[in-house]
Amino acid sequence: MVKIGIVTGSTRKARVNMQVAEWVKDFAEKMDLEAEFEIVDIKDYDFPMFNEDLPPAMANKQYSTDAINAWSKKIDELDGYIFITPEYNKSVTASLKNAIDYIGPEWGNKSASIVGYGSTLAVAATLSLRQILGNLNVATVAPFGAFSLFTDFENMSTFKPAEIHNATIENVVTTTVNWAKGLKTIR
Incomplete structure (x- = not known):
């Protein structure tokens, strides 16, 4: 049994991101797979903007706040991820990039897929997120989900x-x- 986190990509009050995440979770749970699915909402962790003295890979999992330590523990316990990302200015949201940047080694040697939405199907955000995740040694899979606003x-x-x-x-x-x-x- 593997654990797959469905990671939200928006923290805005008026976000539709959670609706997409819940739909993907419900869809996935109806499939006959040996996997557990859970929504991991970045809004629950309330990160400040990344401004650490050391990059995550050098921090040795000794992070500066309880929220970051909780985030680290949650991401570390998962085997893979489905990122739900809106597209803002042809990329991912600042809040998603910030959440990803706070930790390092916890992401590595795991799989990830991307489900995006936007006025242009979140194609640019998906490509941007694939590059970000690749740098963290995350294997992004194809295809990706693409929904139109x-x-x-x-x-x-x-x-x-x-x-x-x-x-x-x-x-x-x-x-x-x-x-x-x-x-x-x-791993």
């Missing part, structure tokens, strides 16, 4: 994905779980 949300505020996405999301979840199982053998 114009067609998969009512009034850009209520998530109502078209059924055409189901096959892609099934592939996203299955591939993430399979790679998580494989990568668990090298």
Whole structure:
């Protein structure tokens, strides 16, 4: 059994990110996979802006606040991730990048997939996140989920994905779980 964290990518009060995360979790739990899924909401950790004296890889998991230590423990216990990211200015949100940057070794040798949404299907945010995760030794899998603010949300505020996405999301979840199982053998 592997543990997959569905990591939210927004902390805004009016975010739709949680709706997408909950939908992906419900979808994944209906699949017959040997995996546990949980939502890991970055908003729960209330990080200050990253301004540490040492980079995470050099900090030896001795972080400056209880919130960062809790974040470290949560990410460390997971075998893989499904990131739910909106696209802001052709990239990921500052809050998601900040959360990723706070820790280092906990991410490595695990699988991750990306489910994005935005006016242009979050393609640029997905590519940006793949590069960020690659630097942390995270194996990002393909395909990625891509939802449109114009067609998969009512009034850009209520998530109502078209059924055409189901096959892609099934592939996203299955591939993430399979790679998580494989990568668990090298950790």
